[in-house]
Amino acid sequence: MIFQTPKSSGQTDIEWLKYSRWCAKKCIPPIMIDLYHLIERRLQKSRQCLHQSGLPLLKRTFLDELFPGSKDYTVAVPMQHLYADIGSLPLAELTILGAISRYTNPRSVFEIGTYRGLSTLAIAMNTSDDTELFTLDLDKQNRNVTKYPMEMGGIEASSFPVGEYYHGSVHERKIQQLYGDSANFDFAPFTGGIDLIFIDGNHLYENVKTDSFNAFRMLRSKGVIIWDDYHAGYPGVMKCLDELAESKPLVRIAKTRLVVYRSDR
Numbered sequence: 254m255i256f257q258t259p260k261s262s263g264q265t266d267i268e269w270l271k272y273s274r275w276c277a278k279k280c281i282p283p284i285m286i287d288l289y290h291l292i293e294r295r296l297q298k299s300r301q302c303l304h305q306s307g308l309p310l311l312k313r314t315f316l317d318e319l320f321p322g323s324k325d326y327t328v329a330v331p332m333q334h335l336y337a338d339i340g341s342l343p344l345a346e347l348t349i350l351g352a353i354s355r356y357t358n359p360r361s362v363f364e365i366g367t368y369r370g371l372s373t374l375a376i377a378m379n380t381s382d383d384t385e386l387f388t389l390d391l392d393k394q395n396r397n398v399t400k401y402p403m404e405m406g407g408i409e410a411s412s413f414p415v416g417e418y419y420h421g422s423v424h425e426r427k428i429q430q431l432y433g434d435s436a437n438f439d440f441a442p443f444t445g446g447i448d449l450i451f452i453d454g455n456h457l458y459e460n461v462k463t464d465s466f467n468a469f470r471m472l473r474s475k476g477v478i479i480w481d482d483y484h485a486g487y488p489g490v491m492k493c494l495d496e497l498a499e500s501k502p503l504v505r506i507a508k509t510r511l512v513v514y515r516s517d518r
């Protein structure tokens with residue numbers, strides 16, 4: 254009976270035989286193994302269906318559940334939001350980003366994807382005077398040398414300067430503008446030294462995966478990572494974060510497209 258049990262994907266016959274013997278020794282009835290694999294396959298299938306439907310798989314949380322007390326915060330929102338275009342964060346995400354910045358009170362922040370600097374400014378406005386904020390975007394001159402294909406409508410296609418919204422603001426001195434392709438950028442000097450990371454660069458699966466990998470390397474032992482654009486319009490972001498959630502406790506914030514990782518949860 255045990256040899257008729259369906260094999261989990263990727264297992265060789267030898268591995269399966271060893272596994273079956275191990276189960277027999279431990280007195281686990283073979284029917285239980287059958288059931289386990291059946292449930293596993295059904296789950297995989299429903300995950301695939303959900304991916305195709307574009308529905309979010311990540312657990313939804315209200316901000317206050319993840320950051321207790323944050324619902325009582327007063328958050329500063331940049332006035333530039335009133336005339337920002339579609340490439341910048343919408344109001345709900347901007348407010349939540351500000352609230353998390355306030356809650357974490359980071360010594361150092363790293364943002365991937367500055368664009369006009371609206372999110373950069375929101376973080377700067379809601380953190381201490383001595384917070385260091387690094388923000389990375391493409392160098393317009395080298396826009397054709399990215400590792401992964403470029404999306405339409407990024408900073409490279411625009412007429413305004415990177416980070417223009419924070420230029421000349423009182424918060425500018427906290428901000429260090431960095432230039433480069435995040436998929437090729439040398440993040441080594443920031444290893445283990447960043448408290449808060451915001452990922453909002455190229456939305457292709459491979460690029461989000463690379464950015465996420467680098468973010469986890471940069472994160473201090475107690476830190477927070479936030480991703481924007483977890484929604485059906487960006488399947489690469491959804492796929493990457495759904496996969497990541499199998500090993501890390503990621504949650505999406507209700508009423509937004511933000512996903513958050515808290516290392517101390």
Ligand SMILES: C[S@@+](CC[C@H](N)C(=O)[O-])C[C@H]1O[C@@H](n2cnc3c(N)ncnc32)[C@H](O)[C@@H]1O
Nearest residue numbers: 341342366368371372391407408434435454455
């Ligand atoms: C959605 S916009 C960021 C919006 C910004 N966070 C805000 O809310 O104001 C994405 C930005 O990522 C930048 N970007 C795209 N691919 C990148 C890459 N490979 N490396 C660095 N930046 C990249 C684009 O040039 C663009 O300015």
